[in-house]
Amino acid sequence: xxxxxxxxxxxxxxxxxxxxxxxxLGALIQKMGARAGRRYGIPIWQNYVDMLKNYSMRxxxxxxxxxxxxxxxxxxxxxxxxxxxxxxxxxxxxxxxSFAGDLILALYFVFFGTLGMALGAGESGHPxxxxxITRGLSQVSTAELPFALAVFSVxxxxxxxxxxxxxxxxxxxxxxxxLFTNPLAVAAAMLAFLGTMMRPPFDVxxxxxxxxxxxxxxxxxxxLAMMQTNRAIFPIAKIVIYMNLFFGGADSWxxxxxxxxxxxLWSAFVGVVFPRFRxxxxxxxxxxxxxxLGILSIVLV
Amino acid sequence: xxxxxxxxxxKGPDGVEFEVEPLRDxxxxxxxxxxxxxxxxxxxxxFNWARSESIWILGFGxxxxxxxxxxxxxxxxxxxxxxxxxxxxxxxxxxxxxxGYLSTKTLKRAIRAYEQMQSPKxxxxxxxxxxxxxxYWDSYNTIKRLDDYLPVDLYIAGCMPRPEALLAGFxxxxxxxxxxxxxxxxxxxENFEWYKANxxxxxxxxxxxxxxx
Ligand code: SF4
Numbered sequence: 001x002x003x004x005x006x007x008x009x010x011x012x013x014x015x016x017x018x019x020x021x022x023x024x025l026g027a028l029i030q031k032m033g034a035r036a037g038r039r040y041g042i043p044i045w046q047n048y049v050d051m052l053k054n055y056s057m058r059x060x061x062x063x064x065x066x067x068x069x070x071x072x073x074x075x076x077x078x079x080x081x082x083x084x085x086x087x088x089x090x091x092x093x094x095x096x097x098s099f100a101g102d103l104i105l106a107l108y109f110v111f112f113g114t115l116g117m118a119l120g121a122g123e124s125g126h127p128x129x130x131x132x133i134t135r136g137l138s139q140v141s142t143a144e145l146p147f148a149l150a151v152f153s154v155x156x157x158x159x160x161x162x163x164x165x166x167x168x169x170x171x172x173x174x175x176x177x178x179l180f181t182n183p184l185a186v187a188a189a190m191l192a193f194l195g196t197m198m199r200p201p202f203d204v205x206x207x208x209x210x211x212x213x214x215x216x217x218x219x220x221x222x223x224l225a226m227m228q229t230n231r232a233i234f235p236i237a238k239i240v241i242y243m244n245l246f247f248g249g250a251d252s253w254x255x256x257x258x259x260x261x262x263x264x265l266w267s268a269f270v271g272v273v274f275p276r277f278r279x280x281x282x283x284x285x286x287x288x289x290x291x292x293l294g295i296l297s298i299v300l301v
Numbered sequence: 302x303x304x305x306x307x308x309x310x311x312k313g314p315d316g317v318e319f320e321v322e323p324l325r326d327x328x329x330x331x332x333x334x335x336x337x338x339x340x341x342x343x344x345x346x347x348f349n350w351a352r353s354e355s356i357w358i359l360g361f362g363x364x365x366x367x368x369x370x371x372x373x374x375x376x377x378x379x380x381x382x383x384x385x386x387x388x389x390x391x392x393x394x395x396x397x398x399x400x401g402y403l404s405t406k407t408l409k410r411a412i413r414a415y416e417q418m419q420s421p422k423x424x425x426x427x428x429x430x431x432x433x434x435x436x437y438w439d440s441y442n443t444i445k446r447l448d449d450y451l452p453v454d455l456y457i458a459g460c461m462p463r464p465e466a467l468l469a470g471f472x473x474x475x476x477x478x479x480x481x482x483x484x485x486x487x488x489x490x491e492n493f494e495w496y497k498a499n500x501x502x503x504x505x506x507x508x509x510x511x512x513x514x
Contacts, residue, residue, distance in 0.1 A: 034379075034381065037376065038376040039375070039376045039379045039381065039382075040379050040381070040382040041379075041381060041382065042381050042382065042384070042386075043382065043384065046354075046355070046384060049351050049354045049355045049384060050355045050357075052347075052348070052351040052355075053348075053351040053352050053354075053355040053395075056339075056348035056351055056352065057419050057420070057421070058336040058338070058419075058420045058421060058486075059336055059419045059420045059486075060419060061419075212389035212390040216393075217389075217390045217392065218390075218392055219392065219393070220392040220393050220419050221419050224393060
């Protein structure tokens with residue numbers, strides 16, 4: 001296959017747009033959460049200031065090589081996820097580095113950041129970080145399960161492992177979306193989506209008062225800033241996959257912004273309504289409600 | 302000294318016996334150093350602006366004044382709209398609010414938490430107790446002047462100050478930081494010996510390293 005060098009600056013442009021959109025959207029969603037609690041909420045540019053502040057800290061200490069690599073892995077997980085799926089369908093500029101079979105790679109990248117974080121935070125040696133990681137890994141693993149089932153169901157349905165082809169198959173009207181052609185898979189995946197967004201009711205991993213913010217408890221200064229950058233990229237990248245697989249993709253940036261916003265809103269909406277689950281409750285919840293849906297969707301396909 | 306901090310002999314998994322001295326082996330002994338700001342003034346000014354607009358507070362309530370911090374997170378006062386947020390861990394916090402009297406026992410924890418924060422870091426003394434002992438001026442068990450033990454940037458007077466006073470204090474703190482006067486961490490590093498001598502005078506069971514990185 002001929003590699004097209006022009007794709008690199010284009011991908012960087014995508015990355016740039018997504019980072020900024022992620023920062024603004026994150027703040028917007030936080031503001032909505034605050035409004036639901038009748039607060040005014042943070043200013044919309046707060047995330048930028050926080051990040052600049054963290055990069056400007058004068059001192060930072062380390063706990064070893066893995067401690068450095070943790071945020072790097074996490075960031076590369078987010079960036080990798082974004083770059084290997086087509087952001088805008090049918091656009092040469094924003095199709096990024098996608099190729100046939102990228103679905104499996106994307107599935108891997110979803111988990112990659114979590115693993116890197118686990119290694120890095122483990123090296124920090126803080127007991128609260130260790131507790132957070134055990135919770136995080138067990139919860140994310142069970143949440144991944146229905147998502148993986150849904151993805152296989154979709155791959156079976158369209159007989160392809162290429163995200164681009166899946167999007168292509170959904171073009172031509174809303175009724176062609178997976179949402180309507182395979183509703184069970186979408187339902188399972190959307191339940192799984194809640195579990196990986198680290199919002200209530202599934203945010204016991206980063207419980208701020210109980211285990212001071214869990215895995216990143218030892219991270220500070222530029223490490224933390226890096227993780228904040230990832231917090232902007234990763235949810236968007238994940239939502240892009242969801243959008244491509246289940247909601248017909250997007251063929252222009254406005255459609256993209258709108259769909260991503262709506263999918264993000266789903267987790268925020270559930271988040272302000274429901275209180276927090278404990279880990280064993282959330283695992284049970286995923287196994288009882290989400291996994292059977294996923295299996296059923298595969299069986300029906 | 303506590304049992305787990307004493308020197309002891311440990312047998313490794315490979316059968317070799319070696320001596321462990323927890324205070325020296327588990328902690329870094331280096332003293333804090335003065336850390337200059339960015340070399341170019343305009344960059345440092347921009348950083349200071351960012352620091353002032355993103356104040357992360359270490360939520361550590363020591364005295365009765367702590368109760369005045371909670372309303373700031375609620376709809377009525379909502380400090381978040383000013384870029385003031387609470388962080389659960391000292392590593393990520395910039396501003397340490399000592400909320401009222403400090404018993405010598407708590408002082409030890411406060412010092413540890415302060416030293417774990419990353420520079421530049423700021424301290425606000427909340428309530429009269431932090432200024433001169435307040436109504437505990439003759440107590441055997443609390444410290445009188447917080448400034449002797451930690452470099453205080455700003456006091457908010459009152460017993461106890463209202464949440465509005467705290468908000469006003471945060472606004473003043475922002476002005477200080479923006480003017481480049483929030484250099485408490487460097488002050489602490491410069492006068493390290495003096496602070497340590499003061500701290501050790503009141504803390505009798507000193508069983509931690511001299512600086513908690
Ligand atoms: S200043 Fe007053 S309210 Fe504050 S800690 Fe002291 S006694 Fe309590």
